[in-house]
Every structure is written in structure tokens, then in C-alpha cells.
Amino acid sequence: MSACLEIRSLSAVLPNGQRVLRSVSLAVQPSEVRALVGESGAGKTMIGKAVLGVLPKSVRIVEGEMLIEGEDLGRLDPKARRTLIGARTALIPQDPLTALNPSRRIGPQMTDRLVRILGWSGERADSRIRQLLDEVQIRDPERVLKSYPHELSGGMRQRVLIAAAFAAEPRLIVADEPTTALDVTVQKQILRLIAQLQRDHGTAILFVTHDLGVVAKISQKVSVLYAGKVVEEAETAQLFATPQHPYTRALIAATPRYTDPYASLKPVDETVLAGLAAEIAAADKDWRPSHG
Amino acid sequence: MDEARILRRGLSPRLWLAGGWLLVALLAAIFAPLIAPQDPLAQDLMLEHLPPFWLDGAEPGYWLGTDSLGRDLLSRLIFGGRIAFIVAFAAASAACLVGSALGLIAGYFGGWADRIISRVVDIWMAFPPVLFAILLVAVLGTGLSSVIIAIAVIDWTRFCRVIRAEAMSQARMDYVESARIAGYGRIGIMLREVLPNVVPSVVALLSLEMGIAVIVEAILSFVNLSISTDDPTWGGIIAEGRLSIHQAWWVLVFPLATLILTVLSFSQFGEGLKARFDPVLR
Amino acid sequence: MAEPLFSVRELKVALPDMTRKPLIGRAPLAEILKGLDFDLPKGSVTGIVGESGSGKSTLGRALVRLLEPSAGAISFEGRDISHLSEAELRPLRRDLQMIFQDPMSSLNPRHTIFNIIAAPLRQNGLGDGLKERVAEALQRVGLPQNFASRYRHELSGGQRQRVGIARALALSPKFVLADEIISGLDVSTQAQILTLLEKLAAEMGLTVAFISHDLSVIRRLCQQVIVMREGRIVESSATDALFDNPKEAYTRDLLAAIPLPEIDADWLQPPAKSPA
Numbered sequence: 001m002s003a004c005l006e007i008r009s010l011s012a013v014l015p016n017g018q019r020v021l022r023s024v025s026l027a028v029q030p031s032e033v034r035a036l037v038g039e040s041g042a043g044k045t046m047i048g049k050a051v052l053g054v055l056p057k058s059v060r061i062v063e064g065e066m067l068i069e070g071e072d073l074g075r076l077d078p079k080a081r082r083t084l085i086g087a088r089t090a091l092i093p094q095d096p097l098t099a100l101n102p103s104r105r106i107g108p109q110m111t112d113r114l115v116r117i118l119g120w121s122g123e124r125a126d127s128r129i130r131q132l133l134d135e136v137q138i139r140d141p142e143r144v145l146k147s148y149p150h151e152l153s154g155g156m157r158q159r160v161l162i163a164a165a166f167a168a169e170p171r172l173i174v175a176d177e178p179t180t181a182l183d184v185t186v187q188k189q190i191l192r193l194i195a196q197l198q199r200d201h202g203t204a205i206l207f208v209t210h211d212l213g214v215v216a217k218i219s220q221k222v223s224v225l226y227a228g229k230v231v232e233e234a235e236t237a238q239l240f241a242t243p244q245h246p247y248t249r250a251l252i253a254a255t256p257r258y259t260d261p262y263a264s265l266k267p268v269d270e271t272v273l274a275g276l277a278a279e280i281a282a283a284d285k286d287w288r289p290s291h292g
Numbered sequence: 293m294d295e296a297r298i299l300r301r302g303l304s305p306r307l308w309l310a311g312g313w314l315l316v317a318l319l320a321a322i323f324a325p326l327i328a329p330q331d332p333l334a335q336d337l338m339l340e341h342l343p344p345f346w347l348d349g350a351e352p353g354y355w356l357g358t359d360s361l362g363r364d365l366l367s368r369l370i371f372g373g374r375i376a377f378i379v380a381f382a383a384a385s386a387a388c389l390v391g392s393a394l395g396l397i398a399g400y401f402g403g404w405a406d407r408i409i410s411r412v413v414d415i416w417m418a419f420p421p422v423l424f425a426i427l428l429v430a431v432l433g434t435g436l437s438s439v440i441i442a443i444a445v446i447d448w449t450r451f452c453r454v455i456r457a458e459a460m461s462q463a464r465m466d467y468v469e470s471a472r473i474a475g476y477g478r479i480g481i482m483l484r485e486v487l488p489n490v491v492p493s494v495v496a497l498l499s500l501e502m503g504i505a506v507i508v509e510a511i512l513s514f515v516n517l518s519i520s521t522d523d524p525t526w527g528g529i530i531a532e533g534r535l536s537i538h539q540a541w542w543v544l545v546f547p548l549a550t551l552i553l554t555v556l557s558f559s560q561f562g563e564g565l566k567a568r569f570d571p572v573l574r
Numbered sequence: 575m576a577e578p579l580f581s582v583r584e585l586k587v588a589l590p591d592m593t594r595k596p597l598i599g600r601a602p603l604a605e606i607l608k609g610l611d612f613d614l615p616k617g618s619v620t621g622i623v624g625e626s627g628s629g630k631s632t633l634g635r636a637l638v639r640l641l642e643p644s645a646g647a648i649s650f651e652g653r654d655i656s657h658l659s660e661a662e663l664r665p666l667r668r669d670l671q672m673i674f675q676d677p678m679s680s681l682n683p684r685h686t687i688f689n690i691i692a693a694p695l696r697q698n699g700l701g702d703g704l705k706e707r708v709a710e711a712l713q714r715v716g717l718p719q720n721f722a723s724r725y726r727h728e729l730s731g732g733q734r735q736r737v738g739i740a741r742a743l744a745l746s747p748k749f750v751l752a753d754e755i756i757s758g759l760d761v762s763t764q765a766q767i768l769t770l771l772e773k774l775a776a777e778m779g780l781t782v783a784f785i786s787h788d789l790s791v792i793r794r795l796c797q798q799v800i801v802m803r804e805g806r807i808v809e810s811s812a813t814d815a816l817f818d819n820p821k822e823a824y825t826r827d828l829l830a831a832i833p834l835p836e837i838d839a840d841w842l843q844p845p846a847k848s849p850a
Contacts, residue, residue, distance in 0.1 A: 257790055
């Protein structure tokens with residue numbers, strides 16, 4: 001059985017030649033949540049964008065393959081690639097407010113994608129959306145569908161976007177920091193909903209986050225990124241039990257834990273950072289793009 | 293990303309081109325008596341409608357040809373540039389000073405100051421600017437100072453509106469609160485924290501306004517409401533050139549090209565400066 | 575217990591509600607803080623925690639009198655400062671300092687780091703030996719001296735926040751408000767900034783109000799905690815008591831909602847009793 005998403009040795013550069021992704025390889029199996037965790041500049045969002053084919057123009061992929069359910073995106077012409085990505089994947093964005101058009105009601109925004117891109121009939125899209133709104137525990141779908149984005153709370157908006165993401169039954173969802181803008185109590189509800197829908201629909205999720213706490217709760221597998229390089233990859237339980245890479249250990253030690261305030265919130269050691277810098281330099285030294 | 297910033301901060305070609313043209317035009321205007329090949333007022337009906345130098349029948353020393361009274365076009369353009377630049381600098385600076393100060397006050401202080409200033413701006417901008425200018429000059433009488441006053445009186449609102457909006461967004465920044473925490477008073481904060489951040493916009497607008505002043509002066513000359521018709525002005529030359537376009541196209545085309553080039557250069561120069569000197573790099 | 579530096583009684587703050595502003599006329603006032611009572615003991619670090627809309631930032635801004643209370647009293651060293659004018663506040667400013675959440679927006683892009691740190695010194699009559707004082711402030715927060723000539727955009731997030739701390743502490747104030755000062759930073763940097771603040775607060779005997787949405791951070795840094803919700807104090811007690819034995823259901827919910835970096839299969843299970 002082929003993986004839902006497979007990325008093989010993906011490298012990307014900026015116009016000045018600086019590498020932003022360094023031979024990234026990872027796979028997401030069907031119905032699996034894989035977390036991509038890292039600090040700012042680690043390239044985690046970039047990978048999500050690469051999968052969805054929405055990289056900024058300045059970033060150029062110079063090496064590697066991306067396969068969605070065994071189909072190599074690089075071998076498809078742009079139109080076929082967009083169709084494939086549109087049919088098999090969806091995004092849950094970080095900021096639910098900017099992801100919605102402020103001047104249109106929620107209802108048509110949610111059905112649009114189903115009708116226009118997937119060619120569903122209006123009624124089918126509408127009933128599907130209502131079903132999903134029920135699944136994300138929105139009790140008064142009528143009101144929500146008629147609302148404008150600014151009339152809903154942040155948590156509500158994120159529920160709407162989760163419903164929209166699952167509506168077309170994608171095989172893979174890229175969730176880009178979906179709870180970062182939310183309060184903790186709302187974050188817990190949203191994570192719970194994502195986990196619930198993910199199980200029910202058997203969807204694979206590439207979950208981008210900076211928060212190891214969220215990683216521990218939501219994912220089965222995890223890739224730890226630093227400067228566009230995967231420094232450690234493991235089963236999530238394994239990663240927290242026996243972290244292998246010094247950077248992973250440092251990140252875990254830096255993440256606050258109210259249960260153990262003095263063992264957590266430890267600054268990352270200089271030697272760890274120096275080790276990482278050496279590792280990155282070594283990786284770049286012999287690297288030549290294999291094509292492009 | 294850092295690379296991109298540095299590239300953006302280098303002197304762009306548009307800054308070079310626009311600045312270069314303005315510098316040449318300005319120097320020519322300043323040293324007009326030394327540079328101009330002929331007396332711009334000297335008429336010689338024998339030399340009527342001489343073509344520019346590369347056409348048959350051109351006379352040496354009359355590079356861009358002559359008009360219907362045999363006056364040298366290049367010399368008239370160079371002298372006309374004097375009026376254009378005087379008006380540009382004086383009118384734009386006056387409009388800038390008044391408009392920016394009021395805009396800064398309205399935007400930063402808000403409240404009553406803002407309400408009054410904004411209302412005045414709204415009313416002001418309801419008048420069509422060119423009509424307004426013609427009306428003002430008709431009342432003030434023709435002459436260089438009237439033209440300058442008219443442009444400043446009309447166009448201060450352009451500065452006021454833009455600077456008000458910028459000052460308002462600046463007033464919401466945390467460094468404004470931080471200055472209060474540091475013990476600064478309102479005026480101190482306005483001058484220390486807000487003003488430096490609106491300067492690039494002021495500079496860009498100032499340059500744009502100089503271009504606009506050149507156009508307005510040309511329009512007023514065109515309808516014979518600027519300074520005395522003896523002195524050459526670009527608008528006046530265009531107005532006269534219009535009459536003989538069928539015999540001598542150059543009498544219209546060269547002054548128009550000069551005007552357009554100068555106005556464009558002013559606006560491009562301002563934009564270029566803003567991009568060059570704006571350290572607010574997010 | 576030590577004598578309180580701040581004593582807050584029945585504090586209410588109302589702000590114009592721009593979302594309900596009519597087309598013409600003033601926006602109606604919305605009460606953000608609905609009657610708060612608490613003390614901040616001298617030399618203590620107090621955590622103020624709450625979710626968005628709890629009013630925690632409004633409370634902070636009222637303490638340093640960026641906002642004027644609509645009712646109630648804020649006493650600083652026994653003196654009611656709640657309705658002092660801007661001019662009357664000026665001599666107090668050197669004792670009431672603030673570190674901002676977003677070091678990007680709180681540092682003016684057009685001033686050098688030197689000028690940013692020097693501003694409060696100049697304004698409070700400490701212009702003599704400015705160079706030495708700024709140098710000392712930089713050193714205190716662990717920044718190299720050559721940073722004085724740099725601008726905001728030449729610094730990393732953590733370095734910017736260090737400048738924010740240096741500016742707030744340059745005057746050796748009695749009180750510092752720290753408003754979500756680490757929430758925009760990466761975890762590795764968070765820990766550094768927090769350790770720095772912890773060390774400086776102890777060294778300088780500062781009284782600190784530390785506003786945060788993150789209870790984990792508060793437990794590490796603070797001696798007492800005020801939990802806020804919708805403009806009211808839900809629970810207020812010594813830190814260990816609050817974490818070991820939270821009295822209010824809301825506090826327990828907040829604690830339970832924090833995703834700790836530990837495997838816990840039950841965490842995402844729906845609660846046993848439905849929240850109705």
C-alpha cells in the first residue's frame with residue numbers, strides 16, 4: 001500500500017541560493033497524523049505549502065519528489081497537478097479570519113469549493129456542509145451559514161474551516177498551526193474535534209506546529225525540523241520517551257510544564273546550537289541539486 | 293530575505309533616471325542665461341518656424357527650432373523651466389508644511405482637532421481643483437506669487453489626508469505607549485516617535501506635489517492666468533504651440549514632452565526616495 | 575506579608591466599544607474591568623492569567639496608568655493614582671515601567687537601540703553619563719555593546735525583547751508590567767527571556783506584574799497568581815496553592831486545557847460529563 005503522502009529528499013532554495021529545505025524526506029500513511037515541529041524558520045510551513053503547491057514565487061524546488069497516494073506530482077502537468085491536489089488534499093489554516101473572505105457569508109464560502117472545484121450540485125454541497133457542521137458540534141448551523149466571518153468567535157471560525165476541510169473527503173489534510181491563534185480552552189476543543197473527525201473519516205493529517213505539547217497530544221508520528229532539515233523522526237511516544245537528537249531533547253526541556261516548572265523552560269544550550277550549525281554546514285557542503 | 297532588502301535599498305534605475313532628468317532641468321533653469329543659446333524673447337520673423345536641428349532647413353544655434361515669432365524654442369523651454377521650478381518648490385513646500393502639520397495633529401491627537409481638520413479637508417476637496425485654482429488666481433490677480441499661493445491653498449489637503457492616516461496608524465504602535473511610559477508628553481511623542489515615521493511619505497508626496505504644481509502652473513499659463521505673458525512658461529509655450537501645430541509640430545511636442553517628463557520624474561523620484569530611505573523593513 | 579506596593583480596590587475600567595459605535599456620535603462605553611480588588615506586595619512577582627477578553631491587558635494598562643479607571647482606586651505606595659493627570663503622572667513614570675508583548679511594534683524603527691534605551695533616562699533627568707547608563711543597561715540584559723548603534727530590524731526577536739527589558743529597567747523602577755512578553759517568541763528564546771527577567775527581578779528587588787495566557791510560565795516565575803475571566807477575578811492566591819489545589823472550576827479547566835509535552839492518550843477524549 002502506498003503512503004498517502006511521500007516526500008523524498010525535497011530541497012528548495014531562495015533566489016540568492018540559500019537553502020530553505022534541506023533534502024527533507026517524510027511519509028504520511030493513510031489515517032495517520034504526522035506532526036512537523038520546529039521553531040520559526042525551520043521550514044515547517046514551507047513543507048505544507050510545497051505539498052499544496054502554493055509556495056511563494058521566490059522559493060524554488062530544486063530537488064526531490066512529492067507523491068500523493070503514489071502519484072508523482074512532478075510528473076503531472078500543472079493543470080493535472082492542481083486537479084489532483086484539489087481533489088485529494090485540503091488545508092486547515094492558522095488564521096481563520098484571514099482565510100475567510102470578510103465580505104461574504106459563511107455558507108456560500110463553504111459550498112463554493114465543493115461546487116466549483118469538485119463539480120457537486122448545490123443541494124449535495126449544502127447537505128454535506130450541514131452534516132459536517134453537525135460533526136464539528138455547531139448547534140445552530142442556520143445562523144452560522146448566514147453569518148459573516150467577523151460575526152463569529154475565533155473558535156467558531158476554526159470549526160467552520162475544519163468542517164470545510166473535511167467536507168470534500170480529502171485523503172490528506174495539511175493543518176498549519178491551526179490552534180496557535182486560539183485560547184487554551186478553545187484549543188483543546190478544536191484539537192479534540194480534529195482528532196475526532198480524523199478518526200471518523202480516516203484522513204491523514206500533516207500537522208504543522210511549534211508546540212511540542214500539541215505534538216504529544218495529536219500525532220502518532222513526528223518529524224523535528226531545524227533550518228529546513230529533519231533532525232529527528234520517530235513515533236511520537238518514542239520521541240518523548242527517548243529523544244535521540246540533542247536538539248529534540250533541548251526543545252522538550254525548553255517547553256514549559258506547570259507540573260514541573262524547574263525542570264522545564266530550560267534555555268537551549270549553546271553547544272546544541274553549535275552542533276546544529278555544524279550539522280547544517282556539513283549537509284550543505286557536499287550538496288548539489290540533483291536536477292533543476 | 294536580507295539580500296532582497298539590500299537590493300531594494302540600492303539606488304534604483306528609476307531614481308537615477310528621474311533624478312538625472314530633474315537635475316539637468318534644474319541646472320539648466322538656474323543657469324539659463326549662460327546656457328540658453330538665444331534670447332528667449334528675441335523675435336525674428338525671418339526665422340519663423342525653423343525645424344529642429346536634424347531636419348532640412350534647420351539653422352545652427354536653434355536646436356529645437358523656432359516658434360511662429362521666430363523665437364528659439366530651446367531657450368524658451370529653459371527659461372520656462374525657471375518659472376516651473378520656482379513654482380514647484382515654493383508651492384509644494386508651502387502646501388507640504390501646512391498640510392503635514394495639520395495632518396500630523398489631526399492623526400495623532402484625534403478627537404476635536406481631528407474632527408475639525410477632517411471636516412475642513414472634506415469641504416476643501418469638494419471643489420474641483422483646477423476650477424478652484426482659476427477662481428483663486430482670478431481673485432488674487434495674476435502673477436507668480438498668486439500662482440504659488442493658489443496651488444498651496446488648494447493642495448495642502450493632499451498632504452493632510454495622507455499624513456493624518458499615517459499618523460493615526462503610528463499612534464496605535466506600542467512605541468507610542470512606550471514613550472508615555474518613558475515620561476514623554478503628547479507633543480514630545482508626536483515629534484519624537486510619530487514624525488520620523490511619516491517623513492518618507494512626506495518626502496514622496498512633496499516630490500509628487502512638485503510635479504502637480506508644474507502641471508497646475510502650466511494649466512494656468514495655458515489659460516493665460518499665470519504670470520505676464522512676456523516671460524516664457526511651459527504652459528504658455530504649449531498654448532501658443534497649439535495654434536501652429538499644423539505648420540510646426542515641434543512647437544507643441546517639445547514643450548509637452550518636457551512637461552510630461554518633468555512631472556513623471558518628480559513622482560518617480562519621490563517614490564524612489566521613499567523606497568530608498570524607508571528603514572521600516574518588516 | 576510585606577506592605578503592598580499596589581493596592582487596588584473596586585477597580586472598574588470602561589472603554590469605548592467601537593463595534594457598537596453609531597454612524598454619528600460617540601461609541602458607547604463597555605465595561606472591561608468589573609470591580610477588581612487585590613494587592614501587589616513589594617518585591618513580589620504576580621502572574622495575571624486569563625484568556626482573550628478576560629481584561630488582563632486592560633488591567634495592566636490601568637496599573638501603569640496608560641488608561642484611567644472609570645471607578646475605584648489604584649493606590650501606589652499609599653497614594654491614589656487613579657485619576658492623576660498626565661502631568662501629575664510624569665514624576666511617577668520612572669517607577670512604573672512596562673515591557674511590551676510585541677518588541678517589533680514597541681521599538682521605533684527610526685531610532686537606534688541607544689536612543690530607545692536612552693529615551694526614558696533623558697526624560698527623567700538622568701541625561702548625565704547617558705553613555706555609561708545605556709552601556710550598563712545593555713550589559714544587564716546580556717547584549718553586546720555594539721548593539722547600541724543598531725536598529726530594530728537588525729535584531730532577532732529575542733534580542734528585541736532584551737532591548738525592551740533594558741529600556742524598562744534603565745530607570746531602576748519600582749514596578750514593571752510585563753505584558754505577554756514571551757508569547758511571540760520561540761520556545762528556546764522564551765526560556766532565555768524568562769530566566770533573564772527572573773534574575774533581574776530578584777537582583778533589583780522589582781515588583782512585577784506578569785501578564786500571560788500560559789499557566790506553565792506563571793508557575794515558574796510568580797509567587798502569586800490572579801486568574802481573570804470576563805473582567806473579574808476568578809481566583810487569586812499564592813502560586814503553589816493555586817496549582818496544587820485550584821478552588822474554582824474555571825482554574826481547573828484552564829489547567830486541564832494546557833497540552834503538556836507528555837503522552838496522554840486520554841487528553842483528547844471527550845469529558846465524561848458533557849458540558850451541556
